[in-house]
Amino acid sequence: MPAPRPHPLAFAALIVGSTALAFGPWLVRLSDVGPVAAGFWRLTLALPFLWLIAVGTKQRPHWPGRAVIGALLLAALFFAADLAAWHTGIHLTKLGNATLFGNISSFAFAAWGLWLVRRWPSRVQGMALILAAAGCAMLMAGSYELSPRYLRGDLLALLAGLLYAGYLILVERTRGALAPLPLLLLVSLFGAVMLLPLAAGLGEQVWPSHWTPLLLLALGSQVIGQGLLVYAIGALPPLVIGIALLTQPAISALIGWLAYDERLTALDWVGALAIALALVLVRLPTGLHGREAKPKIAADA
Numbered sequence: 208m209p210a211p212r213p214h215p216l217a218f219a220a221l222i223v224g225s226t227a228l229a230f231g232p233w234l235v236r237l238s239d240v241g242p243v244a245a246g247f248w249r250l251t252l253a254l255p256f257l258w259l260i261a262v263g264t265k266q267r268p269h270w271p272g273r274a275v276i277g278a279l280l281l282a283a284l285f286f287a288a289d290l291a292a293w294h295t296g297i298h299l300t301k302l303g304n305a306t307l308f309g310n311i312s313s314f315a316f317a318a319w320g321l322w323l324v325r326r327w328p329s330r331v332q333g334m335a336l337i338l339a340a341a342g343c344a345m346l347m348a349g350s351y352e353l354s355p356r357y358l359r360g361d362l363l364a365l366l367a368g369l370l371y372a373g374y375l376i377l378v379e380r381t382r383g384a385l386a387p388l389p390l391l392l393l394v395s396l397f398g399a400v401m402l403l404p405l406a407a408g409l410g411e412q413v414w415p416s417h418w419t420p421l422l423l424l425a426l427g428s429q430v431i432g433q434g435l436l437v438y439a440i441g442a443l444p445p446l447v448i449g450i451a452l453l454t455q456p457a458i459s460a461l462i463g464w465l466a467y468d469e470r471l472t473a474l475d476w477v478g479a480l481a482i483a484l485a486l487v488l489v490r491l492p493t494g495l496h497g498r499e500a501k502p503k504i505a506a507d508a
Contacts, residue, residue, distance in 0.1 A: 217442035221451045224435030229458035231428040232297050232305060233466060237420040241411025242298055243402055245421065246290030250399035252425035257395060257434070261388035268389045275384045276393075282377035283397030285370050290398070291405060293367030300360025306459045308361055310343065310452065311368035316375045317449030332446055339453045339485035345478030375440070375448070382441040391437050395429060450485050457482055 231249075238245045261268050270276070297305045317336065381390060406413050415421055440448060457479040 217439050218447070218451075220435040221439035221443060221448065222454065224432045224439065225452050225454050226458055227427045227432035228436070228452075229455040230462065231424060231432070232293075232459065233462050234420045234424040234427070235294050235297050238415065238424065239417055240413060240415045240421070241406055241409065242294030243291045243406040243409060244411045244413045245424065246287065246294050247399055247402040247406055247413070248415070248421040249290065249424045249429050250395040250402065252422055253395055253429035254392065254399070256426065256430045257388055257392045260430070260434070261386075261392060264388065266386040266388040268392055271385055271389075271393075275381060278377055278381045279385075279390065279393050280397055282374050282381065283394045283401065285374040285377060286394060287398040287401040287405075289367045289370035289374060291402065292363045292370060296360040296363030296367060298360070300357040300364060305360065305364040306456050307343065308364035309368045309371070310456060311365060312371040312375065313449040313452040314340070315369065315372035315449075316452075317446045319372070319376055319445055335446075335450055335485040338481045339450045342478040342481030342485065343453055343456050345474045345481065375445075378437055379440050379445065382437065387434065387438040387441065391429075391433055395433075450482075453482055453485070 235242065235245050238248075240248065258268060271279075293305065293309055296308075314336075378390065378394075385393075403413075436448075439451075
């Protein structure tokens with residue numbers, strides 16, 4: 208049976224969500240709490256907003272069955288570990304390094320989607336992946352720097368990227384059993400409970416002096432970014448999701464230009480154009496062939 212047509216707004220939601228997520232590293236650096244504590248506040252401050260939006264959109268929050276709860280707990284563990292590792296890495300390496308290594312999740316999630324349907328990418332999909340990878344490399348060429356000084360931060364960002372890929376896979380498998388906002392609400396709640404004792408155990412400053420960066424982090428990254436991403440995951444194949452998330456290095460370069468006066472070179476513009484072209488290619492009908500129905504975790508009583 209052919210897969211249902213995705214909602215026409217799903218791709219737009221994905222791009223907006225990815226854009227919102229791209230501001231996260233900058234806001235983490237602007238906050239005056241520890242990196243793990245920033246992750247805790249990102250999730251905690253988002254909870255009332257997610258609840259109100261879920262109720263307002265008639266996505267009634269409810270306690271799902273045991274199989275779904277087990278998957279959500281595992282997804283929250285991956286997500287909490289991702290936030291802890293990435294936020295710490297952001298403070299220990301260059302922003303370009305953290306963005307580049309953190310985005311390994313985009314390729315991992317796209318590869319998982321191809322493995323799921325048991326086939327190699329089509330010619331169009333292969334061209335899109337190559338263009339996206341090349342564009343990412345060009346964008347990071349100026350800001351990325353290998354150095355022993357940054358090794359710990361680079362490794363943490365790489366670990367975060369792999370953990371985030373695991374989170375995306377678990378969300379994709381659970382998405383058919385739960386609406387987007389109740390799913391994100393539970394994952395955020397479970398993740399916050401996991402991060403608070405970790406931040407306290409590491410001796411981090413947990414209570415902020417300035418709330419603005421953390422509130423913007425919660426609204427931008429968790430409510431808007433993750434909310435739209437979880438919605439899109441239920442409507443688009445992993446390959447499209449993975450390539451679309453690679454818009455984040457381009458947006459990161461733009462943030463560096465606006466916030467830190469980091470000039471965009473001709474290579475940066477070519478890299479951004481390559482990623483944009485990859486998005487066009489992967490949205491062509493020939494790029495989406497073989498989008499079979501994906502297995503989901505069914506809700507139990």
